[in-house]
Amino acid sequence: MSIAKRIIPCLDVDRGRVVKGIQFVNLVDAGDPLEQAHVYNSEGADELVFLDITATHEGRGIMHDVVRQTAEQIFIPLTVGGGIRTLEDMRQMLHAGADKVAINSAAIKNPGLISECAGAFGAQCVVIAIDMKRRSQGGWEIYTHGGRRPTGIDGLEWAKEAEERGAGELLVTSMDRDGTQIGYDLELLQALDELVQLPVIASGGAGTLEHLRDALLIGRAHAVLAASMFHFKQVTINQAKQFLHNAGITVRMT
């Protein structure tokens, strides 16, 4: 009897619709966020993540409404990210009904934001989202602005710094794997597990149930985030839980 590994469907929201791309481009429509949130909540998802992938001023307003309406119908934790730049942005998302807020580019630009947010709302609701790409010479480099901008920053060093500054959780996306459905970057997950004391949510590359299992068993991630495989009904949350349970992984069965 121990804490369960979490299965987290991720909804990338663009102007009020769920979309999914491959390596952050070529977006296709994947449904209505409220409808999907409702289904995932009843299917036994352990949490939900909403990422506002456009995060324009207009997108923010829509996102606020989507979060508010979604939070009204689910009884599991909801994380919201995308375009969160200030303490006030975070406050607004929490007030709309998010339980946690994911911060990406803004934390890299202003690392002090992490401790500021953790101090104001508690570390448990500050998720640092990191998008990384493998370097040809080894290691990983961080990209910001929805994966469009290389930063020259080492991904593992930043993960450690985020922890020291008071983050409560890391949501780490392998850009090389995102949307490819060829499996998570297990080396990256292992490196993170050895480096940080925070829970790590694995993201990018899930395509099969074996991928989820490998991220949890080999990558030692605490949670797996997946989009395509759930949105397009390749597998249900229940099937995933049953498979992982049979593989000896502790999951929450409903």
Place this chain on the structure above:
Amino acid sequence: MITIIDYGIGNLRSIERAFLHVRPDVVRTDDPDLIRAADHLVLPGVGAFGACIQEVRQRGLEQPIMESVARQVPFIGICVGMQMLFESSSEQGVHTGLGLLKGSIKELRPSDPTLKIPHMGWNVVSPVKHNSLLSGLTADARCYFAHSFYASDVSPDNVVAVTDYGHPVPAVVAHNNVYGVQFHPEKSHDVGLRILANFATLA
């Protein structure tokens, strides 16, 4: 009326909505008179212990809470709200709690390096004694936890259920009409709603 004490920290809509799921009459308030008149009283809490207890005191809510507790009204603290039921906390300095239960709040420091901090996620709530708050729950029921501090040196008489995080961590505590849950029932799906329904029907 389920009276949720709103002292300005965090969004209480989730808790309100979860209670509305089990009973139609729910109010969020920082009005001392409504707190004094409550028949079921809820103390939520998120973030830091010190900031929470300070807000409760500055708004003059400690006295009305104590009066309601003395009237034997069912009273439940949730997450940091549960922690505030105890005597003290050592989170970012030393803070005095409401002192309704014996014990103090300390930092979780599991010796097993695979146990990360915060303790975040769905863990088993294992009953160690009977309490109607947990009626209808199976022994392997899981609830959603998100915390880095826990109730230590709690009188064994007051521990209703524990969760395992390197050592037994009090998950549900109770003493007469005073209850506390370390997890978030409002985020714990059907299991959490059942616990809130049980609380709402306590006489």
